[in-house]
Every structure is written in C-alpha cells, then in structure tokens.
Amino acid sequence: MSIVKEEKIIELKDVSKSFYLQGGLEVPILHHIDLSVYEGDMIAILGPSGSGKSTLMNIIGGLDVATSGEYLFAGKSVGKMSSDELAELRSTDISFIFQSFHLLAGKTVYQNVMLPLIYQHSFAGDYDEYVASALKRAALEEEHWHKKPNQLSGGQRQRVAIARALVAEPKLLLADEPTGNLDSKTGDNIIHSLTYLNETFGTTIVIVTHDESLTDVVHRVINIKDGVVFETAGKK
C-alpha cells in the first residue's frame, strides 16, 4: 500500500475555464473548482463525455491554462509560468498516458520511451538505464523493445505509453481514459500496473475516466458533471 503524504501536489483554487467562440461568445467548461491532491494519492476523475474532465486534466497537466482561479503544483503557481517553465514542468514533474497512446510510428518502442528524456536539459543519467528501467516497470517484455508500435498489440502499446510516462520519474502521472481503447482483460492489466506503480513507487496518479469500475482501485473519486466537481470516497 502506498502512503499518502500530507504535502499537496495539486491544489486548485476556484478554477474556472471557458472557451470563446468567434464573435466572443463565452462557453464555460469548468466552474469554480476547488481540488487538492496529495503526494502518493491515486484518484479518479469520473464523468460522462463533455463533462469537462479532459479540460480539467489538461489544466492539471500544464497543457492548458485556467481562465480564472489559481492552480498550484507542488506549491508553485502554474498560471504564472512562462511557456518554457510549463515545458520544464511537463518534462520533469508531470507525465501523461493518453487513451490513444500517441506513440510516434516512425520510432521504435525504445526511442518512444526515451523521448521525454531528450527534452530534459539537466538530465545527466544513463539513457539506456532509465529507458530499460521504465520498460521493466511498465512490464513490457524485452523482446518488444526494438519493435515499431505497429508491431504491437493495444495492451503492449499502452505499456509503452506507460513506460514513456515513467521514464522521467515524474511526481504526477495523468492517465486520460487509459483503458478506453483496450479490451477488458488488457484494461484490467493496465490498471493493475498503475496500482502497482502507486503502491510500490509512491507515484501520484490521476486517472480521468468515465469507467465507473475504476472507482474500486483508487483512493478517491472526483465526480464531475457540467463543469462542477463533487467528491466521493474511493472504495479502496
């Protein structure tokens, strides 16, 4: 079991997000959200399509910025960060696992996993060591390491995406519908892997999903509907 620490890794204070259509028409997506996630936590953001959960994940991941309110990551205000500082944050502290994997077709598994490291200016470790370690933690057999993504099954591709997310040893792992493109057995394996990472390495994990079965494996469930969140306890 992982130990949830007292330090907040994510703190959203009265965060709202709107999109603006041509002509200036405002479309509100998120409404005055307050949310705290602690180091070592594993939570699910649950909601139907169009509820704003992906937008919330993009804001938490530093891919998008809030229209109003404040977002603190490990105590630092993300809203005040420059484009380079946001890139640095994504490079070292936050990683993503996407529903559609987003693997680069022209690269091998190994090269895909190494990608985040090449954008780290301060990285001084051994690339091979980090990549191999990440692939092992993601439980991808070594025989697949030098294959191209199109030579792998869906589950194997998602493991590559997990390895890529782990390679930089981030503080926070964001998974957007990680089982959405997988059959139920493979999906269960992936969730098992994420649970293992949280419990063994203490990686903070936020899973964005509409799959209610995931509530069984997380500590907390954040329900989101029409851009408003309300929290329910996880079953674990």
Next chain:
Amino acid sequence: MKTHFLISESFQALRSNFLRSFLTIIGIVVGIFSVTAMLALGEGLSSNVMDRFSSFASGDLSVSGEITYTDYSWIDEQAYISKSLATLSVGRSDVIAFGTDFSPTTQSVVGDYEDLQSYEIVEGEVFDWSDVDFTESVVVVSDGFADSVLEETSQTVLNQTITIGGQKFTVIGVIESSSMLFTRGDGIVILPYARSVGTLTNSKNFSSVAVLLEDSTYFEIAGQHILKSLNASRQLAEDSEEIFSVETSQSFIETAQETVGMISTFLGIVGGIALFVGGIGTMNMMLTTVTERTKEIGLRKAVGARDRDILLQILIESVVLTSLGGLIGILLSLGAAKIANNIFADSDIITIIINGQVIALAAFVAVAVGVLFGLYPARNASKLQPVDALRSE
C-alpha cells in the same frame, strides 16, 4: 534539447518521409546547380573577357581615328609621353603559306612595340619597329600564326616565304605575347610600315596610337590635351569626336567590367529564379510536414519540448534538406563544368570557372534558403498549443 538529439531527430523525420524529402532535395539540386553553373559561367566569361579587353587596351591611352604620321610624331614628342606605338591596319586577309590560305590580322606598327606589347622573341629576329623607312619584304609573325601554319601544313614558317596580297615576304621572326591578338584565330603578321603603304594598302594613316605616360595618374589631362590638339589641327571643336577619340585603358576596362558584371548579374538572377522555386518547394514540404505532424508536435510538447526545440527541429530539417541539395548541386556543377570545359576547350569565351568563392557562395546560399524558407513553417510549428495539437485529426 541537446544538439545531437536535435540533429538525429531531424534526420529521422526526413528518413521517415524519404520520397517527399528526396523530391524536395531534387528541387534544391536544380536550383543550386543553376546558381553555381550561372555564377561559374559568369566568372569564366568575366575572366576571359577581361583578359581580352586588358590585352587590347595596351598602354595608358589609346587614340583612334585618321591619324597621320605627323599627328603621331606630335603625340610622341609630348613631354608627358613615355612610349608610343602607332598601328596601321593593312587589312589583307589573303595570306598564303605553303599553298594554304590563312586569315591572320595583318598590320604595320611604328614606335615602341616592345614596350607596349611586352612580346618575347621565340625564334629568329625582329626588324626595327621605329624605322619608318624600312622597306624590305620581311615580316614578323606571332606564335599563333606559326602554330596555325604548322598545324595546317606541318611545316615551320620561319625563314620561309609567304604571300600577302600577291607579294612575297620572308618570315624573319616569331614572337609571342600574352595579348589575345597573338593567339586568336590565325594570329598576327607584322609588316614594315614603309613596305605596306602604297603597295598593300592605299592609306598612310594609322588607325590607332597607344601611349604610355610618364605618370599614368594624369591620364585624363593627357587624354584631353591630345584630343584638343588633334581637333585644333582639323579646325574642330576641342571636345569633338568626329575624327578622333581618346580612350583611357582604365575607362575601357571599367566599361568592360560593367558589361561583364551586368551579364553575370543576369546569369545569377536566372539561377536564382530556379533556386527560388526550389525554396518554395522546400517551404511547401515543411508546411505539409508540420500539418501532418501536428499531433506529433503536440505530443513532443506534452513530454517537455519547448517552443524553440520544435522551431529548431523543423528548421534543421529544412536546412538539412537544402544543404544536401546544395552539396549534390555543387558536385553536379563541378562534373558539368569539367565536361563543358572539355567540349569548349577551343573556345576563347566559354570557360566555366568554379573556384572556391563560387562553391562557398553556393553552399552559403543553400543553407540560407533552408533557413529562409524553413523559418515560417518552423515558427508555425513552435507556436502550436499542445492541447490543440494533440486534439487535431
């Protein structure tokens, strides 16, 4: 992002789109080949034309017109004149040696021929150029004429008799000079002035007088003085060019340089247009690449790529394409120049000169085209918002 990763990522991206990269490179190859070929042609033309003009423009000043022996004597006596040479064009093209017809330039000269033509005696001897009363039937020929005769008849012309205008002359010497007049066509045959006047040509007047000045910096003042004085002797306005004209070798060369410069610029523009088209092709490819790889760019940003990492990667891809195209274009130009120079080996004008300067310029232009035409697509790519890019289809 570390430089070696930037370069390897760029090469990998180009490899993954091999056919499109290859076709883009071909566009640049054609462009750089055109630029290099045109520059090299211009360089060769410039070099040849300048050589020729320089050799024609012997001395500091050249006086043209109907110049009598009295006029020439007056010019020669001026204190500011150091050396002078009057030339009478005999204009006989019917020169026969060993029964074969030749067409050398035939002329008579009076004055300091050695100083104004800087010739060397190859064989035999020369007559006294300044002796205006020398009437013997002898000629001195250029090495160009001697070579033509040897080539056509397999006989050496020295000490042999040749026929000019039906009259027989003995070749007493062969001389060589850097002047193009000496080697161009069938070269030159020089007859004693007194021997040609009245028998081979009806005119006694010289067509030109070339002079060297005591101090060549005063060429303008000296030129004006000569023109003014000659015009005065004919009751003409002092700056009239009705009968006489005075050209300075400097102005002659400057005019030639301007003309050659214009031709070279024109050739450069022709090559530049081809390169511009190649550059547009590169930009088109990079724009297409950026559009197709929007999701990839979004992913790269999601895993930590900064705007400038993306900008540099796309820019390097563009520069690698144009540099490879440039390299192949330059190599092709070198090969084509070698072939062209062999084909036009006998031509006085067409020489392709690809020197270090032309190669360096072509290489610089290739890289510059990559930067110029890659910058806009690269900037577009770098400004993509990761969340929008990831969502794109």
